[in-house]
Amino acid sequence: MGSWHFELKELGWSDWFEQRAECKPSVTVARVVAVDRDQLLLMDQTGPFRAKLAGSYLYRHHLSQELPCVGDWVYVEKQPGDDLGLIHSLLARKTMLRRRSAGESIEYQMIAANVDNVIIVQSCHFDFNVKRLERYLVMVRDGGAEPYLLLTKTDLVEPAVLDSQLSEIRSAGITAPVITLSNVTQEGVDDLRRLLLPGVTYCFVGSSGVGKSTLINQLIGRALLKTKAVSGTGEGRHATVRRELILLEGGALVIDNPGMRELGILGAESGIDGSFSDITSLTSSCRYRDCIHTREPGCAVLEAVKSGEINQDHYENYIKLREESEFCQMSYAEKRKKDRDFGRYIKSAKKDLEHE
Numbered sequence: 001m002g003s004w005h006f007e008l009k010e011l012g013w014s015d016w017f018e019q020r021a022e023c024k025p026s027v028t029v030a031r032v033v034a035v036d037r038d039q040l041l042l043m044d045q046t047g048p049f050r051a052k053l054a055g056s057y058l059y060r061h062h063l064s065q066e067l068p069c070v071g072d073w074v075y076v077e078k079q080p081g082d083d084l085g086l087i088h089s090l091l092a093r094k095t096m097l098r099r100r101s102a103g104e105s106i107e108y109q110m111i112a113a114n115v116d117n118v119i120i121v122q123s124c125h126f127d128f129n130v131k132r133l134e135r136y137l138v139m140v141r142d143g144g145a146e147p148y149l150l151l152t153k154t155d156l157v158e159p160a161v162l163d164s165q166l167s168e169i170r171s172a173g174i175t176a177p178v179i180t181l182s183n184v185t186q187e188g189v190d191d192l193r194r195l196l197l198p199g200v201t202y203c204f205v206g207s208s209g210v211g212k213s214t215l216i217n218q219l220i221g222r223a224l225l226k227t228k229a230v231s232g233t234g235e236g237r238h239a240t241v242r243r244e245l246i247l248l249e250g251g252a253l254v255i256d257n258p259g260m261r262e263l264g265i266l267g268a269e270s271g272i273d274g275s276f277s278d279i280t281s282l283t284s285s286c287r288y289r290d291c292i293h294t295r296e297p298g299c300a301v302l303e304a305v306k307s308g309e310i311n312q313d314h315y316e317n318y319i320k321l322r323e324e325s326e327f328c329q330m331s332y333a334e335k336r337k338k339d340r341d342f343g344r345y346i347k348s349a350k351k352d353l354e355h356e
Ligand SMILES: Nc1nc2c(ncn2[C@@H]2O[C@H](COP(=O)(O)OP(=O)(O)OP(=O)(O)O)[C@@H](O)[C@H]2O)c(=O)[nH]1
Pocket: 152, 153, 154, 155, 156, 181, 182, 183, 184, 206, 207, 208, 209, 210, 211, 212, 213, 214, 215, 226, 227, 228, 229, 230, 236, 237, 238, 239, 240, 241, 257, 258, 259, 260
């Protein structure tokens, strides 16, 4: 397999991992490039190789979030002449991108690990939705990564439409950098290319059909990833079914993702605070310290909503995400009860706002 030689830091290794890594004889570290059903594709200084999980690993770990995912660093044993490495354990994760699993379990579904920047992609043609952007932002901040927003298919809308989308993003209080581009005219592609730094890991997320793989193929310079034509409504069928980490010629590491249908929101206040700082910065002015900003007298948040300083939709989305976030930390029985109470409560809170 050619003459590969990488420095670990070219694969995303940094002091953060160095400080946490334990030296183990005959065991080395490698990064997970792709996960297939029963094998993983890893990459180390010598290049890519296949590996599987040691039996002891599977014995010790049962939750899906404990299994290696794309971007993870693992301890692997590989004797010269072995064609399959044996993964013994996982290194600490610096960041993670995960979503809540469907159903009532408290398991997370890992999307990727050790991602520095998440590029949240929406097409400005049919796909644009600020509420969904906010959900993604919560997910990204929860996992400790930095978000970028990317609007694709600018060739399909009038400049005025794009402008109004950009101002919608800003008026929702979203401060993440925004890039706009067209994979057809190439406009903006170089701006993105310049942003991608060597040794830094970027993960592309967003609905199916928004052009993630088309873009990554452009960055690679050839059609490595499969892309698919979308139907006239702009709604895509999934073209990408596998996550993989790709090392670009410029040195950046990018992860493509299948389109996401539903985002489970996570139980991290930190993620919510980042996306709704305009709201959370007001809470210290509420009359009561335990104010939850829904109906309390002297609530600074409600006053700001009433005066129009805070947008009503943005506020409702905040309450909704916060409830979901608390919701996912409760037991099943608590959830059932809260679910009913919350339905009633949202209804009456809405009524209150309407009648004031
Ligand atoms: N007009 C226009 N079409 C684009 C642009 N980018 C991508 N497309 C088209 O959109 C379709 C979907 O692109 P993909 O790259 O497969 O989308 P994806 O986000 O990877 O989709 P999944 O893998 O299903 O998540 C393809 O037909 C692309 O040619 C763009 O900037 N402008």
